[in-house]
Amino acid sequence: MDNLLISLLRKFEPETAHDISIKLLKFAPILFNKFRHELLEQEIVGLKFQNPVGMAAGYDKNAEVFESLFKIGFGFVECGTVTPLPQYGNPKPRVFRYIEESALINSLGFNNKGINSFLNGVQKRTDFDSPLGINIGPNKDTKNFIDDYTILINKAHDFADYITVNISSPNTENLRKLQDKTALEELISNLVASLKDKKVQKPIFIKINPDEESNNYSDIINLISKYSIAGLIISNTTIQREQNLSPQIRKQDGGLSGKPLLKKSNEILELVFRETQGSIILIGVGGISSGGEAYQKIKLGASLIQLYSAFTFQGPNLINKINKELVQLAKKDGFNSISEAVGSGL
């Protein structure tokens, strides 16, 4: 069924195909049985995960289909990026598909319906068995990025199982500058202070880009520890283009995801795990299209993994397939729980 669906969707330009897939997903779950295995279950930052495979941010931007995504097999879903006000994003076309390379390039620029509409979607939630993350980012024309994040984190806090502060999209001008030490400390300290009166403190993750100098990651790690942030999501899309990529990919601006991102995001994941040794939680994302690649990230230090691009290339059956492969791979290595595999490759 996936093959037919994928070839049909490929007849449309990528953004239209995405919109159609969201509509289909509203009905699809009855066709799926979620694969479950106790070896895949973990409790992390106080949340129970049935499996470690999550839908990455950007797919369900407006919190419309996260329950369908739980049903087709995902262990958790990160919705967003949501901004305070609705926003059109950058001019179209702004998503490009490269089938041969299993890659996407996007320059969407946080197109979304804004936090109020988003929270309407979240409040329709009936399934509380799988964690829901809310990924937040500023409006393009805002006067002050930190004000936007503060508004969002306070509005989203009570409805999210965890919150991701996205400072790594390449498609909002100057956003990535927040990854610099001084700017990041100002952001994090403000966010943490703004939540101090909340009775329950929800875990916060910071989503980072894979394109920084290695010493910048050390600065980030120090801040994460200083402000008791739960962990890092590694990584967002890359703006770098390796020499071996096709001329089409190399000349197209935007954030590159899918297969060409695997090596780069793995390098940063490994670097960060070597420095943190399990003291913070790492979520590995970038280029995963199989159980083997998901397992590779887990062995490099990811407690959880996420994917997006491969879902658009392979369809919904991919998620159960990855989880089944993870069980086989972990058993083969003699692990009784997937958590025993975290960082075991280093």
Ligand SMILES: Cc1cc2nc3c(=O)[nH]c(=O)nc-3n(C[C@H](O)[C@H](O)[C@H](O)COP(=O)(O)O)c2cc1C
């Ligand atoms: C079309 C598209 C839109 C995305 N939008 C967002 C977004 O809004 N927020 C975000 O944090 N990441 C966004 N991402 C990045 C993904 O969450 C993920 O980090 C990246 O695609 C790498 O994973 P993948 O190789 O499995 O796709 C987007 C990716 C794609 C392909």
